[in-house]
Amino acid sequence: MADLTTHFLGIKSPNPFWLASAPPTDKEYNVRRAFEAGWGGVVWKTLGMEGPPVVNVNGPRYGAIYGADRRLMGLNNIELITDRPLEVNLEEITRVKADYPDRAIIVSIMVPCEEQAWKDILPKVAATGADGIELNFGCPHGMSERGMGAAVGQVPEYIEMVTRWCKQYYDKPVIVKLTPNITDVRKPAAAAKRGGADAVSLINTINSITSVNLDTMSPEPSIDGKGSHGGYCGPAVKPIAMSMVSEIARHPETHGLPISGIGGVTTWRDAAEFMALGCGNVQVCTAAMTYGFKIVQEMISGLSQWMDEKGFENTSEFVGMAVPNVTDWQYLNLNYVAKAKISQDDCIKCGRCYAACEDTSHQAIAMSADRVFEVIDSECVACNLCVDVCPVENCITMEPMKAGEVDPRTGKVVSDTYANWTTHPNNPGAVAAE
Amino acid sequence: MPDTTSGIVAARLNGDVLKTNFADLHAPLGEHEATVAADRCYFCYDAPCVTACPTSIDIPLFIRQIATGTSEAAAKTIFDQNILGGMCARVCPTETLCEQACVRETAEGKPVEIGRLQRHATDTVMAKQAHPYQRAASTGKRIAVVGAGPAGLAAGHRLAMLGSDVTIFDARTKAGGLNEFGIASYKSTNDFAAREVDWLLGIGGITIEAGKALGADLSLDDLSAQYDAVFLGVGLGGVNSLSVDGENESGVSDAVDFIADLRQTSDLASLPVGRDVVVIGGGMTAVDAAVQSKLLGARNVTIAYRRGRDCMSASPYEQDLAASKGVQLMFNVQPSAIHQGEIELAYTDGSGETVRIPADQVFKAIGQTLVTDAGLKLDGRKIAVDAHGRTSRAGVWAGGDCASGGDDLTVTAVAEGRDAAMDIHASLMGGK
Numbered sequence: 001m002a003d004l005t006t007h008f009l010g011i012k013s014p015n016p017f018w019l020a021s022a023p024p025t026d027k028e029y030n031v032r033r034a035f036e037a038g039w040g041g042v043v044w045k046t047l048g049m050e051g052p053p054v055v056n057v058n059g060p061r062y063g064a065i066y067g068a069d070r071r072l073m074g075l076n077n078i079e080l081i082t083d084r085p086l087e088v089n090l091e092e093i094t095r096v097k098a099d100y101p102d103r104a105i106i107v108s109i110m111v112p113c114e115e116q117a118w119k120d121i122l123p124k125v126a127a128t129g130a131d132g133i134e135l136n137f138g139c140p141h142g143m144s145e146r147g148m149g150a151a152v153g154q155v156p157e158y159i160e161m162v163t164r165w166c167k168q169y170y171d172k173p174v175i176v177k178l179t180p181n182i183t184d185v186r187k188p189a190a191a192a193k194r195g196g197a198d199a200v201s202l203i204n205t206i207n208s209i210t211s212v213n214l215d216t217m218s219p220e221p222s223i224d225g226k227g228s229h230g231g232y233c234g235p236a237v238k239p240i241a242m243s244m245v246s247e248i249a250r251h252p253e254t255h256g257l258p259i260s261g262i263g264g265v266t267t268w269r270d271a272a273e274f275m276a277l278g279c280g281n282v283q284v285c286t287a288a289m290t291y292g293f294k295i296v297q298e299m300i301s302g303l304s305q306w307m308d309e310k311g312f313e314n315t316s317e318f319v320g321m322a323v324p325n326v327t328d329w330q331y332l333n334l335n336y337v338a339k340a341k342i343s344q345d346d347c348i349k350c351g352r353c354y355a356a357c358e359d360t361s362h363q364a365i366a367m368s369a370d371r372v373f374e375v376i377d378s379e380c381v382a383c384n385l386c387v388d389v390c391p392v393e394n395c396i397t398m399e400p401m402k403a404g405e406v407d408p409r410t411g412k413v414v415s416d417t418y419a420n421w422t423t424h425p426n427n428p429g430a431v432a433a434e
Numbered sequence: 435m436p437d438t439t440s441g442i443v444a445a446r447l448n449g450d451v452l453k454t455n456f457a458d459l460h461a462p463l464g465e466h467e468a469t470v471a472a473d474r475c476y477f478c479y480d481a482p483c484v485t486a487c488p489t490s491i492d493i494p495l496f497i498r499q500i501a502t503g504t505s506e507a508a509a510k511t512i513f514d515q516n517i518l519g520g521m522c523a524r525v526c527p528t529e530t531l532c533e534q535a536c537v538r539e540t541a542e543g544k545p546v547e548i549g550r551l552q553r554h555a556t557d558t559v560m561a562k563q564a565h566p567y568q569r570a571a572s573t574g575k576r577i578a579v580v581g582a583g584p585a586g587l588a589a590g591h592r593l594a595m596l597g598s599d600v601t602i603f604d605a606r607t608k609a610g611g612l613n614e615f616g617i618a619s620y621k622s623t624n625d626f627a628a629r630e631v632d633w634l635l636g637i638g639g640i641t642i643e644a645g646k647a648l649g650a651d652l653s654l655d656d657l658s659a660q661y662d663a664v665f666l667g668v669g670l671g672g673v674n675s676l677s678v679d680g681e682n683e684s685g686v687s688d689a690v691d692f693i694a695d696l697r698q699t700s701d702l703a704s705l706p707v708g709r710d711v712v713v714i715g716g717g718m719t720a721v722d723a724a725v726q727s728k729l730l731g732a733r734n735v736t737i738a739y740r741r742g743r744d745c746m747s748a749s750p751y752e753q754d755l756a757a758s759k760g761v762q763l764m765f766n767v768q769p770s771a772i773h774q775g776e777i778e779l780a781y782t783d784g785s786g787e788t789v790r791i792p793a794d795q796v797f798k799a800i801g802q803t804l805v806t807d808a809g810l811k812l813d814g815r816k817i818a819v820d821a822h823g824r825t826s827r828a829g830v831w832a833g834g835d836c837a838s839g840g841d842d843l844t845v846t847a848v849a850e851g852r853d854a855a856m857d858i859h860a861s862l863m864g865g866k
Contacts, residue, residue, distance in 0.1 A: 068473045068474075069470055069473050070469070070470075070473075348537040348538070348540040348541040349478075349482065349537055349540065350476045350478040350479070350537040351478050351479030351480055351481075352476060352477070352478065352479060354479050355479035367479075367480075371480075371482065391476050391541070392541065
């Protein structure tokens with residue numbers, strides 16, 4: 001039986017599934033229920049400075065986009081940091097941590113970019129007994145207009161500066177949560193590392209407008225006829241998050257920096273993928289907000305079963321395993337040749353592959369009068385669009401050609417030697433192969 | 435409990451039970467159900483469901499229109515091809531047409547609910563009683579349509595829309611044909627057939643002349659002389675006979691008349707039905723008569739069919755419907771004699787054996803036949819037509835059940851009426 005225990009930054013938790021800083025972790029009641037449900041840890045909803053707390057809108061805070069059967073694929077929010085007094089949160093954190101010493105509690109913090117503000121709050125957080133802090137440099141709405149959240153996360157120098165203060169005034173692990181609303185995520189990650197961060201977590205939410213009400217012409221969620229961009233999350237953002245995670249994991253300057261993966265983690269498989277790309281654990285929010293805390297049971301059982309099947313005894317054994325396989329386009333093997341293959345036994349004859357290929361790709365699928373769909377190998381460039389639009393999983397597959405076979409499209413013999421763009425004769429900047 | 439008095443008696447069940455029994459067979463989809471159902475469509479290329487539809491409705495398009503919140507546009511897509519799309523959504527044997535062809539039937543054994551989605555879209559538009567089409571500029575042509583059933587209505591509507599003036603004659607006192615008189619009540623509730631005719635006539639330019647039958651009140655020569663073109667959609671008004679002893683006993687009648695009476699009555703409890711009913715036949719009419727007999731309170735209802743189950747023209751779905759209502763299906767038997775309160779059935783398996791079962795009422799549903807050939811060439815027992823619906827007589831077209839080719843379905847009749855109308859229009863305007 002696989003052991004799901006993780007020691008992320010030395011913080012022990014029974015599994016790698018933490019709840020992200022968000023509404024599910026805003027108060028003691030929720031967090032206790034989350035721990036009872038089996039979550040390995042939580043990042044407590046972001047605390048602000050002492051004094052009157054922020055206020056939220058009193059209308060809708062969330063907008064959504066849907067897949068088939070109204071399955072929630074993306075969620076955006078315009079909620080701010082906790083709107084409860086700092087003291088109340090600190091007392092609750094203290095109580096919960098005392099009752100659940102085996103679970104991780106990280107406290108998310110967002111105070112102004114002034115040293116004194118951080119100097120004031122850090123000892124209070126330390127006094128709760130929490131296991132670490134996460135610096136919220138990602139919130140893209142509301143708080144960023146006040147010079148916090150993403151406004152800090154978009155300026156590497158600020159990230160480095162604040163991280164350094166935190167390392168100076170706090171002696172437990174410091175995680176820097178990054179915003180995706182930037183052009184190159186490696187820059188803020190490197191800044192966090194320079195500032196002494198123990199880890200980065202990403203992604204925070206993405207600037208988004210989920211829909212426009214065509215009657216009122218207001219973006220949704222609409223507050224009295226007006227809308228503001230919100231932060232986008234949920235299954236739809238997972239590909240963006242994984243790309244950013246992989247950039248940090250493989251960049252020489254940040255390689256090895258621990259990462260807590262966030263962004264659309266919905267199932268055990270999503271978690272395993274983030275971890276394979278270098279995340280020591282994952283944080284979950286939208287899936288819990290969609291289905292409730294119970295989903296962690298599937299995450300635990302699923303990851304455990306998969307690890308048993310693969311022979312992993314500990315999560316650290318597969319963390320980062322996929323990182324060496326993330327490369328630049330220019331290093332992809334151009335001698336690798338595949339062809340689409342349609343399983344006639346599995347085909348339900350919907351013709352979507354044909355429409356996609358015929359109308360928008362390479363005219364490489366033939367359709368007979370009785371609706372038999374077959375790949376024309378001499379036209380197929382193996383683009384994978386047919387696979388992607390086919391409603392039946394594994395009905396269409398990409399079959400690699402063997403070395404020595406002739407690619408009917410190009411008339412060339414498939415080679416088993418690796419050759420990429422950097423040495424390709426069509427590349428004006430090609431260097432001669434040695 | 436039903437009244438089990440022997441003989442043919444009224445009010446075997448009370449009014450409340452009858453009302454429940456004759457409610458909509460397929461309740462309309464709610465908004466949410468429609469969204470969920472529409473979500474399942476894969477928007478197939480050159481979709482098999484469209485090919486399977488006799489009227490070639492662009493099904494993936496109309497379902498996508500429902501899914502994106504534009505049911506009115508969806509209805510327009512349907513009506514463009516099939517102006518009786520509302521009725522077809524109710525009575526089409528979708529299980530052997532579009533839904534059988536649906537790739538999700540192949541994939542999961544659960545097709546997209548095309549029929550119910552079509553009803554959802556068409557109901558949305560018809561509930562507004564708004565007619566979505568306008569007539570083209572007048573062609574100055576006058577067309578006679580004989581028969582106000584699905585074929586005649588489809589032809590008449592299309593011709594009126596194209597700018598001709600149409601007179602539709604019908605032998606009955608009311609328009610609608612089999613939609614009005616020949617379909618089980620639970621498939622067309624709340625007077626839908628009559629409402630649909632009213633809605634269809636909203637196009638304008640169509641005059642209905644009821645109570646005029648071809649052969650009796652109308653002659654093809656007169657019509658041809660008075661109109662620029664004639665379309666015959668007279669259906670099959672005659673009923674085949676059994677040719678067995680006792681056929682003229684008091685308890686023996688035609689299933690089509692029973693079905694028509696059911697549709698026209700305002701009080702189901704006033705309709706008499708036997709305690710032990712036997713329906714002879716194996717088609718939709720047999721099932722409709724048998725199921726409705728059961729719903730009216732008959733104690734035992736048996737369908738007696740002379741061949742095996744696989745030869746039954748009623749679909750497996752219809753057979754299951756009958757069975758689920760408690761109708762017994764007997765195969766490979768045909769009546770050999772009818773006695774008072776009893777029928778003798780002979781097995782057709784060559785055994786020579788017979789069986790007698792109680793029958794205080796016997797319905798004949800062994801097929802219908804043309805009342806008159808009107809001097810036209812026949813193909814078998816129907817009026818011979820070419821691919822455009824042209825008969826052997828110039829200027830006379832025919833479609834629907836009375837014409838050769840195609841299944842005897844509402845949807846087929848609509849397609850034939852529509853296509854004949856297009857050919858009539860082209861002929862008259864092109865001078866061919």
